Amino acid sequence: MILSIDEVSIRNQNKIIVDQVSLTIREGDWFALVGESGSGKSLLSQSIGQLLPAQLQVEGSVFFKEQDLLKLSAKEIRKLRGKNVAYIFQDYQGSFTPFRKIGEHFDEYLKVHGFSSKKLRYKQAIEALESVGLAEELYHRYPFQLSGGQLQRAAIALALLLSPDLVIADEITTALDSVSGHRVLEMLAKRQKETGCSILFITHDWRVVRRYANKLAIMKDGKIVESGGKHRILDHPQHQYTKQLIKSAPILEKGLPSGLDREMKS
Amino acid sequence: MNRFAGRLLKNRKQTIQVGIALIFVVMIFIGIFYAFFILKHDPYLTNLSGRLQSMSLQHPLGTDHLGRDVFTRLLLGGQQTIGYSLLALVTAVSIGVPLGIIAGYKGGIVDRLFMRIADGFLAFPDTIVAIVLVGLLGPSISNLILAIILVKWVNYARLVRSTVLSEAQKEYILIARINGLSAGKIMKKHLFPHIVGHVLVLASLDLGKIILLISAFSYIGLGAQPPMPEWGAMLNDSRAYFQSMPELMFYPGLAIVSVVLITNMLGDYFRDRFDVKKEVNQ
Amino acid sequence: DSTSSSKEESPEDKHIHFLYNFSTNSLDPHIDSSYVPLRAGITETLVRLDEENLTVVPWLAESWEGDDGIHWTIHLREGVTFHNGKEMDADAVKVSLERAITESVAMKNALKIKEIKAEGYTLRITTTQPFPEFISELVNPNVSIIDVTEEDILNKPIGTGPFVLETFMPGSRLELKRFDQYWDGASNLDRVTFSFNEDANARSLALKSDQVDIVYRPEVESLESLKQIEGIHVESTATFRVHQMTMNMQRESLKDVNVRRAVDALIDRQEIVDSILLGHGEAAVGPFLPSLPFAPTYEQRESGAELAVEHLKKAGYTLANGTMQKDGEALKLTLLTYPARADLPLIAQVFQSDAKQIGIDVEIKQIDTPEEYMASNRDWDIATYSNLTAPRGDAGYYLNATYHPTGSLNFSGADEPTLTAIIDELNQTVDQQERAELAEQAADYVFENVINSFVLHPSTIVAYNDNKVKNWVTTRSEYYMITNQLDVDVN
Amino acid sequence: MIQIVTRKFLEVLLFILIITFVSFLFVRLAPGDPVLTILNVDELSVSQEQVEALREDMGFNKPLLVQYGYWLIDFIQLDFGTSYSTGQPVMEMILLGLPATLELTFGALLVMVLVAIPLGSLAALYRNRWIDQISRILSIIGAAVPSFWLGLIFIDLFSARLNWLPSMGRDGVSTVILPSLTLGLAISSVYVRLLRSSLLDSLNQEFIRAGRARGLSEFRIFFAHAFRHSLPPVITVFGVSLGSLIGGVVVIEVLFAYPGIGKMVVDAIRQRDFPLIQGYILVMAVIVFIVNTCVDLSYRYLNPQLKIKESETNR
Amino acid sequence: MTLLAVKELSKTYRQGSPVISNITFDLNKGECLALVGESGSGKSTLARCLLRIEQIDRGKISLNGSALEQLSERQLKPFRKNIQAVFQNPAASLNPKLKIKDALLDPYEQYKSELNLAHFSYPSKEASVNQLLEAVELPTSLADRYPHELSGGQRQRVTIARAISIEPELIILDEPTASLDVISQDAVLRLLTDLRKNLNLSYLFISHDLAAVNQVSQRIMVMKDGQIVDQFEQEHLLAEDRHAYTKELVSTF
């Protein structure tokens, strides 16, 4: 067990946003967190690394390798961030400092975590960029000079740079075409196989869940309505919301015009 | 429970601030009452034999170098001082801010022209502006205020422009353009909230600087006309007594500090209201 | 002792640090109106003012004649050398004088020289018109005699004085060293530092902190605390200056001499001297310092609020609703003042307050350049003003400037035939005795008709370290400061 | 490239031309007359006719445009005239005083940097905590206390009482400390609060959180990411105040007898020493232009998007 | 009837090779034209060029027969109410200092007087805001929040609501539903389709989600390396004679 979220609640002054959520992620898990937009997935994931906005309060405990992350001091949690727990935020653009080049982010990240050779850092950064299908030239660009998908891939490459134990990936393929998305996810899966890291994977994409996840939790209105193994949830959903969610998943069936279109034509 | 504690804690700081401001206001009212209904000093009445007295019941803050009651003068002067300096400040801000927004947002030739005009204003020492204006229009504090406005607006315009320059590149401004908002509306609605913070900070401190500027001009005969108990002028008048009676300088100084303190607190309070994210993560 | 400047000072060096209240960027003796070269003992003039007898006495010139007031013969002192070793003969003086009048329009106007002839040690000068005050005008520091062949007169004038300029830092200070060949006997001092600071408080503090030895015009209000310090001596000497209330005689109300008398009576002179100047001045009756030879002796004139009211009554004013009125119109006076002389606004305010007591509404208007304003605007009634009445021991300057219809400082608009006639006569008169009588007449006329009202003669205050400084003399003319007599006590 | 340089140069030239013209008119419109100063009326007897004659002689009776024409002709020959009050060439005087003033200004800026940056940063980081309140009080005192008062207190303390530092003159480093300190503290006030305000904005940006997520130290996040992001307003105000700083050190220069250009120009203004005023404004225009151009360039450095956008639209 | 006609549009950023070159296509009235393609192929750039918020190098853009490419900002104004847009990154598309309710009505308030709305009605400000929020399945309580207090999907829906609020002729949608859960996505897509059908709106629908594309669009364009490599009717998405890249996209989906 690498991460255990135990009755975590997140609230602001007026209301409870995440309500007593518990879940457990083991080593090597690809844990998919699916759910309604606005149900609190992102906030829940941010609470793990004490990264919530200051006006939100969190209760409960988050155990990471026996340590309660929520009780760690700022200094202690900093040691874990990046090296042990890596984030890929949903807001891929906001993840980059606007006046620093993409490369500088990579370089700084490596340097801060102890890579002293400049040459090596550069080499590693380029490799990381290439692993997500980005050309070397993007290393020298500013964030605003990249397309949405490019930025998102850069953010992914950045987070995987240090081979963390836990990757928190918040909707990381929203800006990617299926080819690039496929490639990135394959890479992620490969990395997981190699390092045995765990992944907390927040997504709306059932295809990805089906293909990669082994565990699954469904969130709605700040609560986990259902969680368990992939097979259990996908094929034997219990909760009404889960069923609905699975049913609504759009699929691309060969030769079939879309449902909406048929309606129109009729 | 928790929720309530949080709210209370949050409000306590504000309560303290508002409290301090209130205490000042109440003190000022009591003071005015005391001075004008109990002491009944004429703030202009000189009394050379009773000059430079120290505190007494009759003269709560003593008398000045011409034997006038400092307390009464301080209170009477407050009205003028605060009124005039606020007037100067508000006008300078309301000229500078729109111009700065326009220059920063429009860019191009408008911006370049504006920049040169602003540079031009900066090249003139404020003393020249004051002397010329006061010379042309006659010595009076309102003409001096005009001069101060002329000197000060550039600061705000420039400050605002710098923020607008970078903000105007953001996507939400592009969207606003697509949404057909006129330049004026974009400036007013979308850019303005980004600059109030800085402007308030600068303005709340500028109030003090303006009072001091008036005092500096009094020094060369352009500021408040003599018997008028303007704080800056009082400060200036007490220069000579720096060694023999330092408190004479201290009172108007303290009065200015208090006013700036209050405006600064108010400024910060409003700044916070525009700061939608409020707390910084630690 | 002096901590600031003298780096290379050896212990036996005799050094004085003098702190002056004006600063200058230029040392050109013919242009610089701060007169620093003369004051610092670098240059000298042909004649000087004898402070005791208030007469003009020989200095670089030994004697002179000029009975018709047009043709002047001046005999120079022999054996005087400039700091560069050149001899000061008539030729050198001639070119120096010529430079003075070409460089400075003011001097050209003041000296009215038409022609100079030099031979040996004798100068023959012709003036453009009969000009009895010619010799006394030579007292002016801007007629300093320098070696004009030198290159950098602006920064390093070469004069004949007891001290040689070593370095000049414009706006900051001069370093001077003794001139061993000084004609009147070399000074005992090795070096003098003459520095500037225009802030009165800072000057006082500099003396307090022992950075300087002599301070010119320290802050009056700090004198008490300076006196507390062991060894500090404060000296106060009345000057040839008078603070006056200039009356604008073109104004309806002030055309009436009784109103002017009322204004005059309202001024509480002694109180002002005591409280505003802390006693460092002398209440004035007429324009001239009483010790001057041409100052009339006045019978004590009464003053006070009652008297002022009486005068006003005579002028037809009555008190109604708390204000003085005549024909239903309240007496309102606009009083000009300016802050360049700090005591003037104070006098104005005291006057305003006193006037209010008897129902006169005085509005104070503060301006920055009084001469210009008073000349070009006539919308004022009274103005506080400060005048040098006999800068070089002669009354001609003041009377001409202030009361002659063509005078440049005639702000009251005085155009009194009798007075003009007296002044015109004065301008033709050479004999000192006669001149003094005429000047007295004029002063009496001014006094009788209250053309201006005189408040006080301010004093020059100098504070110095009595334990160290010897032979310091505060002069009324304020021309002579660093002399060869100045010395230090070696202990 | 050459084109851009020439264009910039012409722009500056035009700017200076306009400035000098405006200042010429402006300064001469003011009442006041150098003739009285030149004639030294305070000490010398002068008649009205003589005043008039000199006025005529100096060309003050000619139309302003003609006067400006004369000035311009001299200016083109790089002759800036001579001061009425000292008879010295104007440029010489300004160039003599300018270093002293710049010295003071830079000293003050150093103090400002040493005071405002740490204090402003701490105030932002520890918002509403004691350090923030202290910084607020200090900056308010800085904003509301006249510099002559502060200066006198410093002289009294460090010079008269403790005898540590000289209080006047310009004599190397020791004399520049007190005036710089006075001036520096006076100007710091604005920057402390402005930096704080700007930093608060920056620290709330998403990329700060991203930096934390990457395990960067707070120190690094602060200086390498937040700080730079918050500089534009601070630099702007700095650019704007530099001009008035140079002209506004008068009080300090007088108090500490520091022979700079501020005092010189105030005297010039009071005496209506037109050539000197004109020369001063000319020099100031150049300085202001240079400084604010640098400020503008710095925006481009601080926000590369501006730089790139601009070069794209200029294409 | 052609609503938008684009001819040989090209754009190069400061340095480097052209980002889009020679783009030519037509968009019919009432049609939903999908644009899919490789990440970084220039879809967003194309969208920005069409909106004239990016300088274009070459090419023609005409809307309802009027050429837009040369018009100044001012001249563009009358056309703006006919084109709306949803940008790819919802976080950057909302002014962080404005509450949702203030940002939402921007276009409406601008064009109030000239509008002829069929679907929405604006009784009062508050009601309008609620109406729009509800249309995209958002709780009305969000109206009083600031953008940073919203989740990614919520922000996205706010920007969609804003774009449709004035029922413009053409909406350019750049990844409008990427952050939505499938149920919300379905709802939003239905709404868009309904609006299109009822009001005869047109969309340029940029997306990576082939399922969604398939669901809403009539025609599909495929972009790669700045060029349109394939263009076909929606029914033919899975056909055999597609461009190699199209096939790759479909197979990896």
Ligand SMILES: Nc1ncnc2c1ncn2[C@@H]1O[C@H](COP(=O)(O)OP(=O)(O)OP(=O)(O)O)[C@@H](O)[C@H]1O
């Ligand atoms: N700073 C905040 N203050 C108050 N409420 C917030 C804040 N941030 C988010 N919320 C609210 O909390 C809820 C959960 O947000 P969160 O970002 O976790 O959703 P999410 O599950 O990630 O949704 P999405 O899939 O749309 O990204 C949302 O309803 C959102 O409006």
Ligand SMILES: Nc1ncnc2c1ncn2[C@@H]1O[C@H](COP(=O)(O)OP(=O)(O)OP(=O)(O)O)[C@@H](O)[C@H]1O
């Ligand atoms: N401001 C810019 N300066 C230079 N290059 C840029 C700029 N903006 C985008 N680019 C580059 O132009 C290309 C096209 O970008 P664009 O944003 O149009 O891609 P996209 O098709 O929208 O991709 P995605 O699906 O990833 O959003 C990319 O290679 C990108 O790196």
Ligand SMILES: [Mg+2]
């Ligand atoms: Mg989310």
Ligand SMILES: [Mg+2]
């Ligand atoms: Mg894109």
Ligand code: NI
């Ligand atoms: Ni099963």
